[in-house]
Amino acid sequence: MAGHNKWKTIKAKRIAGEEVSPEYAAMVEEARLGQDLGAAVYRRRIELGLSQTELAERAGMTQPQVSRLEGGAHMPTIPLMVRLAAALEIDVVMHGDVSEPVEFRVITAV
Template identity: 90%
Template sequence: MREGAEDVAGHSKWKTVKAKRLAGGEVNPEYAAMVEEARLGQELGAAVYRRRVELGLSQTELAERAGMTQPQVSRLEGGAHLPTIPLMVRLAAALEIDVVMHGDISAPVEFRAITAA
């Protein structure tokens, strides 16, 4: 195991960032960005999972629809992978949703079912 891997796996560094923020202390901008990206990945993964289940799809079926592999879907749903914009577009079509992108990444991840225009 690489040095420091225990801290990341246990999220103790992320907890430290949260504690510093709550205490009004300074947070290393690189850590803050890492924490924000991880939060976004977790929210996106959870949203993909919820929509996939709503549609009654397996990970394999979603992977086929989106031009991915099942392990890629698993990593995405687990929050370990942030998709590129082209992949996000394919996922949106596969999940029958509209993608709404906000200029502020702190906004919650939101999927909306496709509606008639």
């Protein structure tokens, strides 16, 4: 994710009417995906009645890592997504089209 200084620089360029690089749209998209993912993790954690510490223990993370993830400040790796899915008792559906939201599905008995 882009750092605070990078966002400030881009914002200043936009305000000044200067052209910003195409990476700006990618940064905005990454931030949106991070926020969507964090909100979905939060909702599911609350549904399960788990604290951030309990989720962290289940997923092999620390509580601050869970907090950053839920706040949208951290994009997890694929292995972490797999651990989170197991900890949250969900399947994660990721679409090839990033305009589609990340989808969590509760695991159902077969």
